[in-house]
Amino acid sequence: MRLIILGGSGFVGQAIANAASQRQIAVISISRGGKPKHASCISKKITWVSADVFQPESWAKYVRKGDVVIDAIGIFFQQSRKGITYKRMHYEAANLSAQIAKDQDASCFIYISAAHSIPIFKDYFVWKQRAEKSIQEIMGNVLIFKPSLLYSQHHQYWMAKGILMAKKVPVLRFFFKKINPMEINEFANSLLTKIS
Template structure:
């Protein structure tokens, strides 16, 4: 069994990754701003939750001790610059800091949930920050897996309205239409989480695009 640290484990995708790892008997830890998510699901009791500011590694560095795999699943689709919530910081800098700390701690594998596209209406900095993080961590002495996601839908999706979430689900269910979207194809959160989780345990491919994620997450 492995020890996994899911950074952003209380979030939309992170929670599902934690659930899968707990199901399979792994030692699962999470570091996120909110700590434990608001769920009474039994799997959550098996996760060691830590609430900490990712930009203060001294507050959570000890959580990396003995960890085999780190999954970075932090990301925002809307900015609040006055609170320091920007694409540059959350989508980019947080991944670079986490990867550097992981390398220093001797972690074997780092999985980064990146993006294939920016959400409609978002600044181009959304995607620029993800690509900058990819480039910054590429040379680290750690096995690296990057997943470039399209739009992700599912229950409790916090970034889209219920109408948009339903629309993404419908588009994905019509295969001839969805296949034409390429990297913009919607993906269910369960598929994304399974692809990230399996890549964490078996880092075969360094970069997974949307088609790869669909295949790995089946």
């Protein structure tokens, strides 16, 4: 098995790449920036490719028959002036990636979605849900992972720990019942276990 991770230099993508390399799985990470300056995954099993997902001619050649393609592209904040919107990054990128995976005869397409909506990020969830439906129509063999809040010691740590503590208090438990924080490496390993 070989993984092609779109958005592989991001928070979720790096965690999956690192977990895969520890299992001796070859990884090609495709992202605009290529190898991150402070990559958490230093492994010869990871090939870093700098490419724009919206220019498939720059990265489709890396996808081979039988590969597992993972869409780990995601943004929290839109920058409409730069064309970085939930619709473009969560929906349009996923559709394009799924089509390439189908055309290149990849064995599976994995989409990292979201478990629920957060009021101030409502459109984030809306476009993730729309992408789920459309990619299933494009490529039959699709796995969709819907994590809640993902965190690490350096990313959303205190928020996650605060929510986990609040869930232990009966009065507060109701307000946080949908949010189930999960450590990012635990998520990455559970994903790989399910596809191995």
